[in-house]
Amino acid sequence: MTQEAHKVVIVGGGAGGLELAAKLGRKFGPGNIFLVDKEGSHIWKPSLHEVAAGTLDIHREGLSYPMLAKDCGFTFVLGEVRAVDRAARTLLLAPVTFEGCEIFPERSIGYDTLVLALGSKSNFFDTPGTAEYAVALDSTEQAERFRQLLLRALVIVDRDQPLGTARVLNIAIVGGGATGVELAAELVESCKNVAYYGLTHLDPAADVKITLLEGAPRILAALPEKVSDAAHELLSQRGVTVNTSVKVAAIQADGVVDVQGRHYPCDLCVWAAGIKAPALLKETGLPVNPINQIIVDAGLRTEDPAVFAFGDCAQAPWNGTNKFLPARAQVAHQQADFLIPVLSARIAGTEPPSAPFRFKDYGSLVSLGHNRGVGSLMGVLSGKNMFVQGIVARLMYMSLHLMHHRAVLGLVRTANIAIGRLLLKRSAPRVKLH
Ligand SMILES: Cc1cc2nc3c(=O)[nH]c(=O)nc-3n(C[C@H](O)[C@H](O)[C@H](O)COP(=O)(O)OP(=O)(O)OC[C@H]3O[C@@H](n4cnc5c(N)ncnc54)[C@H](O)[C@@H]3O)c2cc1C
Structure with a gap:
C-alpha cells in the first residue's frame, strides 16, 4: 500500500503565495504542492498603478498559472475559495463560469496543510459614495477599467478643445501612501504620452489636474521624513497638487468632500487609502483583527496547527515588538522564504525549525x-x-x-x-x- 502524499494547499498566488508554490513545487512536485487562485494569471500587484496609467500592458505582463504550474512543478487549481471547513480539512471552491456557461462546478479540495495568502483589498472605511464614484486598484480588471475611463476622458477633453467647450479633467487620488504617490507620478507621464500620440489639442499640463489627498500631515507617512519631502517636491514640480491633513468624508459625482466641508472637484477618483483582508477569513473561525487579517504568531502559525497565513491577509508580530508587519511585497516575499523549511519538514514528517520569522527591512x-x-x-x-x-x-x-x-x-x-x-x-x- 502506498502512503498518500502530504498535501500542502496554498490559497492565493500573489506576491507571496506564488513564490512559495514555485519554490516548494520545484522541491516536491505536483503531488504535494497545490496552488489555488481565483484568477487564471498572475500579476505582481505593485505594478497595478502602471496598468491603471496605461504605462504597463497587462496582456504582456501577466504570467499564466497553468504555465507556471507546469514549469515549477505544482498543481494549479482555478477557483475562488468560498469557505474553509477546518474540521474536514477541505476548501469549498465556487463554480467557475464564463459568459454564463459553467466550466467547473462547485468543488471541494482537501488539504493536510493549508497556507492562506489571499492578500488584501482596499478599505473604504464605509465612506459614502466610494462604491459609486471611486475606483480601487485591487485587481487587473479595476486597473484596466480606470485606464479606459482615463483614456475616454482625455479623448473627450481633446475633442472639445477646438469647440471651446472643453473642461479641465480633474483626477483625485485619495491616499498618499506608496500606491497613491506612484499612481500620481505615473498619471502625469501617461497623460503627457497620450497627448504625444495624436491628441494634439490637449495640453496635459493645463487640461489635466491631478490632486493627491492624504489624511496624515505628510505623504508617505510610514517612510522617513526626507523621503516624504523629496516625493512631495517631485510631485509638485510635475504639477500634482498635494493636500495633506485632509480627512475625506464622502465621494460625490463631481468631487471629494472632506470632514471640514471642503470640496475638491474631480471627474475620476481613485481610492488608495487603507487595506482590509477578505471577509472569508472571518468565517474560518480563526481569530482575526478588525480588518479581517488572521492573527498569526512569529512562526506564521494560526491557532489551528494545520493552517498557516502570511502576506497582507495576516497580522504578524514585528520581530518581537508589539508592532505588526506592514502589508508590503517585501514582507510577503521574506515570509514565503521563511515557510519553505517549515512546510518541507511537514511534508517530510520531521520536526519543523522552531526559529521565529524575522523581517529584514531593506x-x-x-x-x-x-x-x-x-x-x-x-x-x-x-x-x-x-x-x-x-x-x-x-x-x-x-x-x-x-x-x-x-x-x-x-x-x-x-x-x-x-x-x-x-x-x-x-x-x-x-x-x-x-
Ligand atoms: C497599486 C499597488 C502598488 C503597490 N506598491 C507596492 C510597492 O511599491 N512595494 C511594496 O512592497 N508593496 C506594494 N504594494 C503592496 C503589495 O502589492 C502587497 O503587499 C503584496 O502584493 C501582498 O502579497 P500577498 O501575496 O499577501 O497578496 P497578493 O499579492 O494581493 O495576492 C493575493 C492573491 O490571492 C488571490 N485570492 C484572493 N482571494 C481569493 C480567494 N477567495 N480564492 C482564491 N484566490 C484568492 C488573488 O487573486 C491574488 O492572486 C502595492 C499594492 C498596490 C495595490
Whole structure:
C-alpha cells in the first residue's frame, strides 16, 4: 500500500503565495504542492498603478498559472475559495463560469496543510459614495477599467478643445501612501504620452489636474521624513497638487468632500487609502483583527496547527515588538522564504525549525515615473536608513519586480523576459492606447 502524499494547499498566488508554490513545487512536485487562485494569471500587484496609467500592458505582463504550474512543478487549481471547513480539512471552491456557461462546478479540495495568502483589498472605511464614484486598484480588471475611463476622458477633453467647450479633467487620488504617490507620478507621464500620440489639442499640463489627498500631515507617512519631502517636491514640480491633513468624508459625482466641508472637484477618483483582508477569513473561525487579517504568531502559525497565513491577509508580530508587519511585497516575499523549511519538514514528517520569522527591512523605494524614484535603503554597514533618489532609486525599484520574477521563473527566464521587454519597449507606444 502506498502512503498518500502530504498535501500542502496554498490559497492565493500573489506576491507571496506564488513564490512559495514555485519554490516548494520545484522541491516536491505536483503531488504535494497545490496552488489555488481565483484568477487564471498572475500579476505582481505593485505594478497595478502602471496598468491603471496605461504605462504597463497587462496582456504582456501577466504570467499564466497553468504555465507556471507546469514549469515549477505544482498543481494549479482555478477557483475562488468560498469557505474553509477546518474540521474536514477541505476548501469549498465556487463554480467557475464564463459568459454564463459553467466550466467547473462547485468543488471541494482537501488539504493536510493549508497556507492562506489571499492578500488584501482596499478599505473604504464605509465612506459614502466610494462604491459609486471611486475606483480601487485591487485587481487587473479595476486597473484596466480606470485606464479606459482615463483614456475616454482625455479623448473627450481633446475633442472639445477646438469647440471651446472643453473642461479641465480633474483626477483625485485619495491616499498618499506608496500606491497613491506612484499612481500620481505615473498619471502625469501617461497623460503627457497620450497627448504625444495624436491628441494634439490637449495640453496635459493645463487640461489635466491631478490632486493627491492624504489624511496624515505628510505623504508617505510610514517612510522617513526626507523621503516624504523629496516625493512631495517631485510631485509638485510635475504639477500634482498635494493636500495633506485632509480627512475625506464622502465621494460625490463631481468631487471629494472632506470632514471640514471642503470640496475638491474631480471627474475620476481613485481610492488608495487603507487595506482590509477578505471577509472569508472571518468565517474560518480563526481569530482575526478588525480588518479581517488572521492573527498569526512569529512562526506564521494560526491557532489551528494545520493552517498557516502570511502576506497582507495576516497580522504578524514585528520581530518581537508589539508592532505588526506592514502589508508590503517585501514582507510577503521574506515570509514565503521563511515557510519553505517549515512546510518541507511537514511534508517530510520531521520536526519543523522552531526559529521565529524575522523581517529584514531593506528599506522602501517609491517609483515616481520614468527614470525617477525616491526611497530609503538600510545601509549594510551602518544599519541606518540611507536616502536614495533619481535613476538609481528607480532602477532599484525595477529590480524588485525582477527579483519576484527570479523567485518564480529562475534566473535565465527572468533575464530573457527583461531583455524581451526592453526590446518591446522600442516597438510599442509608451502608453497603452487601445
Ligand atoms: C497599486 C499597488 C502598488 C503597490 N506598491 C507596492 C510597492 O511599491 N512595494 C511594496 O512592497 N508593496 C506594494 N504594494 C503592496 C503589495 O502589492 C502587497 O503587499 C503584496 O502584493 C501582498 O502579497 P500577498 O501575496 O499577501 O497578496 P497578493 O499579492 O494581493 O495576492 C493575493 C492573491 O490571492 C488571490 N485570492 C484572493 N482571494 C481569493 C480567494 N477567495 N480564492 C482564491 N484566490 C484568492 C488573488 O487573486 C491574488 O492572486 C502595492 C499594492 C498596490 C495595490
